[in-house]
Amino acid sequence: MPEEVKKKRITDIGPHDFHDYLPPVIKKNYGKWAYHEILDTGSMVHVAENGDKIYTVRMGSPRLVSGSFVRDLCDMADKYCGGYLRFTTRNNVEFLLDDENNIEPLKKDLEKLGYNVGGIGNVVANIVHTQGWVHCHTSASDASGVVKAVMDELYEYFVEDKLPSKVRIAFACCLNMCGSVASSDIAIMGMHRKVPKIDSEKILNLCEIPSTIAACPTNSIRPDTIDGKQTVKINDETCVFCGSCYTVCPAMPIADSLNDGISIWVGGKVSNARTKPTFSKLVIPFIPNDPPRWPKVVEAVKTIITAYKNGAEPGERVVEWIERIGWTRFFKITGFEFTKYHVDDFRLAETTMNYSSQVRF
Amino acid sequence: MGKKHETPLLDELKKGKWVSFVREIERAAEKSERTEDLLGQVENSYRDKITHWKHGGMAGVRGYGAGLVGRFTEFPEKYPGVKECHSMRVNQTSGFFYNSDILRKIADIAEQHAGGLLNLHGSTGDIQILGVWQAEAEEAFQKCAELGFDLGGGGSDLRTPSCCVGPARCEFANYDTLQICYDMTQAFQDEMHRPSFNYKFKLKFSGCSNDCVAAASRSDMAFIGTWKDKIKINQDEVKNYVKKFNVQKYVLDKCPTKCMLFEGENLVIDDSNCVKCMHCINEMPKALRSGDEKGLSILLGAKAPLVTGPRLGMMLVPFYDVLEDSKNDYEWLKGLISNMWEFWDEYGVSRERIGELMQRVGVVTFLEGIGLEPIPEMVNHPRGNPFIKFTDDED
Numbered sequence: 001m002p003e004e005v006k007k008k009r010i011t012d013i014g015p016h017d018f019h020d021y022l023p024p025v026i027k028k029n030y031g032k033w034a035y036h037e038i039l040d041t042g043s044m045v046h047v048a049e050n051g052d053k054i055y056t057v058r059m060g061s062p063r064l065v066s067g068s069f070v071r072d073l074c075d076m077a078d079k080y081c082g083g084y085l086r087f088t089t090r091n092n093v094e095f096l097l098d099d100e101n102n103i104e105p106l107k108k109d110l111e112k113l114g115y116n117v118g119g120i121g122n123v124v125a126n127i128v129h130t131q132g133w134v135h136c137h138t139s140a141s142d143a144s145g146v147v148k149a150v151m152d153e154l155y156e157y158f159v160e161d162k163l164p165s166k167v168r169i170a171f172a173c174c175l176n177m178c179g180s181v182a183s184s185d186i187a188i189m190g191m192h193r194k195v196p197k198i199d200s201e202k203i204l205n206l207c208e209i210p211s212t213i214a215a216c217p218t219n220s221i222r223p224d225t226i227d228g229k230q231t232v233k234i235n236d237e238t239c240v241f242c243g244s245c246y247t248v249c250p251a252m253p254i255a256d257s258l259n260d261g262i263s264i265w266v267g268g269k270v271s272n273a274r275t276k277p278t279f280s281k282l283v284i285p286f287i288p289n290d291p292p293r294w295p296k297v298v299e300a301v302k303t304i305i306t307a308y309k310n311g312a313e314p315g316e317r318v319v320e321w322i323e324r325i326g327w328t329r330f331f332k333i334t335g336f337e338f339t340k341y342h343v344d345d346f347r348l349a350e351t352t353m354n355y356s357s358q359v360r361f
Numbered sequence: 362m363g364k365k366h367e368t369p370l371l372d373e374l375k376k377g378k379w380v381s382f383v384r385e386i387e388r389a390a391e392k393s394e395r396t397e398d399l400l401g402q403v404e405n406s407y408r409d410k411i412t413h414w415k416h417g418g419m420a421g422v423r424g425y426g427a428g429l430v431g432r433f434t435e436f437p438e439k440y441p442g443v444k445e446c447h448s449m450r451v452n453q454t455s456g457f458f459y460n461s462d463i464l465r466k467i468a469d470i471a472e473q474h475a476g477g478l479l480n481l482h483g484s485t486g487d488i489q490i491l492g493v494w495q496a497e498a499e500e501a502f503q504k505c506a507e508l509g510f511d512l513g514g515g516g517s518d519l520r521t522p523s524c525c526v527g528p529a530r531c532e533f534a535n536y537d538t539l540q541i542c543y544d545m546t547q548a549f550q551d552e553m554h555r556p557s558f559n560y561k562f563k564l565k566f567s568g569c570s571n572d573c574v575a576a577a578s579r580s581d582m583a584f585i586g587t588w589k590d591k592i593k594i595n596q597d598e599v600k601n602y603v604k605k606f607n608v609q610k611y612v613l614d615k616c617p618t619k620c621m622l623f624e625g626e627n628l629v630i631d632d633s634n635c636v637k638c639m640h641c642i643n644e645m646p647k648a649l650r651s652g653d654e655k656g657l658s659i660l661l662g663a664k665a666p667l668v669t670g671p672r673l674g675m676m677l678v679p680f681y682d683v684l685e686d687s688k689n690d691y692e693w694l695k696g697l698i699s700n701m702w703e704f705w706d707e708y709g710v711s712r713e714r715i716g717e718l719m720q721r722v723g724v725v726t727f728l729e730g731i732g733l734e735p736i737p738e739m740v741n742h743p744r745g746n747p748f749i750k751f752t753d754d755e756d
Contacts, residue, residue, distance in 0.1 A: 152377030
């Protein structure tokens, strides 16, 4: 009997119990934290009811990292914090220290290695993003490259606290939206603009026709027959280029090197603080892909950040600022053009109109 | 070491202050030869302005229908190292806590059995090991399993649950997000590993309504910590904050229900009108804390745009006493989830998320189906039109 059969196969054990990786001071004070204070954009302290403290040093990460990157983190964690570290939902790395004196040496060591310490407070936090051309088959754009270019430009806002409130930027390379970007202060999203090309030769082998038809949000796909063979046809008039059909049917590719690009949305928010959570709203419907550094996308994001920084009151998130000054003025200040694409025509379109005589002149 | 592929466009992304993913791919390629072809393939995309990953193709480990996401290049001759470039989703720990020992071992697996590249973490929460070939998937999986790490979800199944840092390092946590995330993940292993749903289903746990894991904007069932009783006020600390900044303007005036006021120097809160938005607590964490009667709200149906448009989570259960229910192995919660999955299984169609099903059949029909009553907390306001479908069971 082969060796591998004799060895018991391990399945369905679930994730590792997190308790094994909690630093002692966290284990001791689990659920007993009293308050926290932000020390600077790279560090904060949480104080327990009994006065115990845990210090956090945060650094950015490109999310897509090498084993060597992981080993760098581990070396730092061993040197300064007993090997304990965690990651955040926004892909930052957090070192968990019990000795305040280790904060500055750790930061210096991280910066020496070329890493970015920051991301806490009224800053542009790390951009959550998707796989893009690095690893995805439905992407309308790369993800990591755009994010890198934007973060290079906004670097000062990651390391210095000088915005009215926090700004959450997120990137999704198509509207599958793996990054769930739709509730961000600034959302950057890959867009297709042409109808899928139907490969009628392959469709029967690769796809289920009924589920392909059902995948369309606008009922634009209908059954068809070409040369006696079953296929589908698309109503070009109503297709919204979402790529949902391609997700279920590989014989309907939608990516197009000349017509794919990026859209920009603002004013989303997930926190319930003050105002309810809300989706981001369209600002720029389309910017053509322009690798390697997407300068027009970077410029647009910078324009929004600058206008927000100049216009918002302390504590106002982007959406709160825009709702105070009105969308008309937002478009005027930023210079972005309001077009027919900005008027919603999908499911909840009617609820987005201004049913009042209230306007700002 | 000479470069296998010239990458002039990607090289532009090694410039600048932000840490470079291109540099990371290069570092991975130093340890794992196949990843040199990933650089070539991505450069090719940068040149052509289009993805070069093929759609479709199966990859997996025995007995699981999820956990390994298949990925194949369009140009296997040109980039043989990424002929297969699957990603293995490894279920992260609750709150993403690790130590250096375990992370080094995971990095070893990524270098020895894959492309030496990882996502820390994927959008849903998993550790992703990139560049796995089918032939070595089983070994990579078992090596992770030997470390106590199973694979995560994928496809039409329960996706890997995730949670915020919770009581491990946050005073705002109103329940143990890490524990319930771990417990639910363990309880639903079969639903995660063997896809049998209409579409994906996500569970996310945030300890307060700041919602740091964006549960209510992206998970079918979002668990948001809250409390029922009074905010605890430390008047001395309030006075300290008053010395530091304009508390009236930046805290009281921004309260969405204007339920706070100063009586002399003392802060008074009308807790019956507080909506637990967290603003005042965020601004004055030393002075204000949530009450003692803690639990969570359950919001239902959040999702990304496909297929019928994006949705935010809708209030379903205003207060769930998770601590009490956890003593009974979450009997009530598991009952609710099971009712929902049954209704979804019965009436949902392929690729229909539960929020879309609720929209299609109507909220009231959905509530009847899962055994909950309509309550005012669920709506912004009552119906504003007279098109009422009275039913015969009215007297």
